[in-house]
Amino acid sequence: MALKDFLPFLFGLTMTIVLSAAARAEPVSLVGFGDSLMAGYQLPPEDAFPTRLEKALKGKGIDVTIANAGVSGDTTSGGLARIDWSVPEGTDGVILELGANDALRGIPPEETRKNLEAMIVRLKKRGIAVLLAGMMAPPNMGPDYGERFNAIYPELAKEHDTVFYPFFLDGVVTEAGLKLEDGMHPNGEGIAVMVDRFLPTAETFIRTLQEGE
Template identity: 35%
Template sequence: MYRAKWAGRAAQVFLLLAGLLLLPALACAKGANTRHAVLVVGDSLSAAHNIPAASGWVNLLQQRVSQQITPPPTVINASISGETTAGALTRLPALLEKHRPSVVVIELGGNDALRGLSPAQLRGNLEKMIVASQKAGAKVLLLGIDVPPNYGPAYRDRLRQVYAGLASQYKVALLPFLLEGVALQPGLMQGDGLHPTAKAQPKVLDNVWPLLKPLLNEPPN
């Protein structure tokens, strides 16, 4: 009888010790899961404007990471058609707290420019978003935009300088122009001349991927 009691207690002690040894590993795994996400904060260029949502470049991104990254991160598309940097800045804290992303992709500025916001105001809002994302432990990919030629070369140059200056100051990855090789190309832009077609979405993703993939393979900040 004593042997049976001793064996039972020994088994309980063994299970307790095993559980204690597993706790750090479980905690690490839980932390890795909560940090393994890509948050895309953008406007209609990332919100699949006027095309099927499944064909948008952000949805295609989820498919690609599922094929090429192990374990694949979850891609959260928090883009809204018509979004401005001011609106996204207001939404960002809650998004960071909820999703705890390892990477934040910021694709904004087009609507600010179309509404006549000064490059200085645009820069201020984007800067706050970058700082907030980095403080939350996320790496940042900044996607630059351009405006139609009728805005004039001076304004367009100032716009480009906003993105380049922020990328340099805060050491973030930068794609200078999201629609490189897409804008002005027949069949790749919708009738409004501002939004890419469904056919263009793989090309948009191909523009983003070379800059995003290295960030996915780096450890969280």
């Protein structure tokens, strides 16, 4: 092959390598979508779950950004109403955490399930992966309600093949010292416990995103 014929091939190969490297250099873009537990109720912004999780992941050498799209008081119906505009184009994955306020208000679990499933379907249609964070009904709602509500999350995760974290408040819900005075929301130390327990699942989620590129 003459040099003049080889040069276009070499240029094309070089550009392919450069563009591939540039694509890999882009950080993984996540959105933490949820209620006050995600938003960081009564906490400084740097202590909110998405910010603390992003810091922990970066500490493990993972290039990631996590936007905080938590809204205090949000229900699954509220989340469904805003999911399209709250999650921008270019997002790789969403940590979906909603349902606690549904349970506190006694909303029928069937409605909660329907709303969560609709959000998962909408995100996946946009090519956005979902990490579903589970919630559990408070005991005062009774065993029948609890059984119906608690089954929502593992069933949806299995049906829609999403990465699943069984209980977002794991390690905090029964520890008074890890919660604010209201006895419901995590304090800064509680968020630290949540992030530490959530971290392996977040790493798995990001790994699935990278493998799918």
